[in-house]
Amino acid sequence: MDSSLEPKVEIDLLKLDNQLCFPLYAASRMLTKAYQPFLLALDLTYPQYLVFMLLWEHEQLTVKELGEKLMLDSGTLTPLLKRMEQKQWVSRRRDPDDERSVIIGLTPAGQALQTQACRVPEQLLEKLDMSPTEISALRTQLTHLLAQLT
Amino acid sequence: MDSSLEPKVEIDLLKLDNQLCFPLYAASRMLTKAYQPFLLALDLTYPQYLVFMLLWEHEQLTVKELGEKLMLDSGTLTPLLKRMEQKQWVSRRRDPDDERSVIIGLTPAGQALQTQACRVPEQLLEKLDMSPTEISALRTQLTHLLAQLT
DNA sequence: CAGTATTTAGTTGTATACAATTAAACATTG
DNA sequence: CAATGTTTAATTGTATACAACTAAATACTG
Numbered sequence: 001m002d003s004s005l006e007p008k009v010e011i012d013l014l015k016l017d018n019q020l021c022f023p024l025y026a027a028s029r030m031l032t033k034a035y036q037p038f039l040l041a042l043d044l045t046y047p048q049y050l051v052f053m054l055l056w057e058h059e060q061l062t063v064k065e066l067g068e069k070l071m072l073d074s075g076t077l078t079p080l081l082k083r084m085e086q087k088q089w090v091s092r093r094r095d096p097d098d099e100r101s102v103i104i105g106l107t108p109a110g111q112a113l114q115t116q117a118c119r120v121p122e123q124l125l126e127k128l129d130m131s132p133t134e135i136s137a138l139r140t141q142l143t144h145l146l147a148q149l150t
Numbered sequence: 151m152d153s154s155l156e157p158k159v160e161i162d163l164l165k166l167d168n169q170l171c172f173p174l175y176a177a178s179r180m181l182t183k184a185y186q187p188f189l190l191a192l193d194l195t196y197p198q199y200l201v202f203m204l205l206w207e208h209e210q211l212t213v214k215e216l217g218e219k220l221m222l223d224s225g226t227l228t229p230l231l232k233r234m235e236q237k238q239w240v241s242r243r244r245d246p247d248d249e250r251s252v253i254i255g256l257t258p259a260g261q262a263l264q265t266q267a268c269r270v271p272e273q274l275l276e277k278l279d280m281s282p283t284e285i286s287a288l289r290t291q292l293t294h295l296l297a298q299l300t
Numbered sequence: 301c302a303g304t305a306t307t308t309a310g311t312t313g314t315a316t317a318c319a320a321t322t323a324a325a326c327a328t329t330g
Numbered sequence: 331c332a333a334t335g336t337t338t339a340a341t342t343g344t345a346t347a348c349a350a351c352t353a354a355a356t357a358c359t360g
Contacts, residue, residue, distance in 0.1 A: 045344095045345065046346090047345085047346065047347095048345095072346095072347075072348090073347085073349090075347075075348055075349075075350090076346065076347050076348070079345085079346085080345080080346075083345080098355075098356070099354080099355055099356085100354070100355050100356065101355095
């Protein structure tokens with residue numbers, strides 16, 4: 001009796017519904033989409049918004065530091081930062097003390113954008129209808145998962 | 151005393167560390183990367199693997215049905231499915247009963263791939279060092295979040 | 301100090317994502 | 331049944347992601 005059910009366990013692991021990966025993948029994309037209307041009003045993409053959050057906090061960061069914090073490499077960041085430079089939001093210059101590094105800094109326009117953006121997080125939270133406790137718990141678990149994967 | 155601390159609340163919401171979105175975004179990409187070595191051995195990308203999981207379960211699905219289940223539109227799926235067709239894994243044909251729809255079916259090679267893939271989920275779980283309870287709890291919360299965003 | 305190794309961005313090529321538009325097939329309605 | 335509206339994929343254009351490679355600068359080492 002039991003043996004006839006055994007193989008089913010393995011098969012079911014291949015079902016989309018039983019995966020951890022798919023809800024994570026889908027939720028990430030949908031959450032990014034939820035930001036869209038607010039970010040579009042600022043002419044920002046979601047990864048650009050992440051870069052801004054770091055620069056608003058740290059003023060100046062090298063491409064390497066941005067890459068470490070965002071877990072993105074130069075293949076992604078260089079073109080992204082060039083687009084942000086074209087929009088006059090950030091400056092890109094070699095570090096005089098180490099010409100290998102490129103320092104990304106905020107322009108006045110980039111600074112000013114913080115004022116417009118400061119309401120984005122709350123606007124998004126309103127969309128969610130989750131308690132701060134729930135959100136905090138989810139963040140904790142995701143951070144834990146992330147640590148496993150690093 | 152208290153009033154001088156008030157504004158800090160809003161500012162902190164703009165810090166990367168306090169966001170829900172970033173851990174979600176990063177964990178999703180890192181988990182996808184964790185699949186890489188296993189999927190590379192099958193010459194698969196992660197979204198292609200998701201399509202396969204659905205087709206192994208359902209045998210045949212239209213582009214629209216795949217799009218609903220994966221929350222992806224034809225702009226993403228059409229080129230992805232064309233690449234899968236080129237690799238002889240799936241067939242693409244118009245539905246005779248409704249020429250607007252395109253039915254995606256598995257070829258024998260696509261069927262056969264299931265045998266190779268069936269160990270992927272367990273191999274990935276080994277990487278995680280999370281209890282089934284933890285994983286299940288995370289999936290539940292992500293599914294709940296996903297529902298909020300739909 | 302010369303030669304080698306490492307670090308850092310940038311470049312190239314491929315594969316998603318997704319908004320906006322197009323085109324064909326089907327459905328609806330007067 | 332003709333005109334209009336809707337549905338479904340495909341196409342176009344832009345922006346990530348990321349592996350693999352390149353090039354320049356710096357660090358290291360005998």
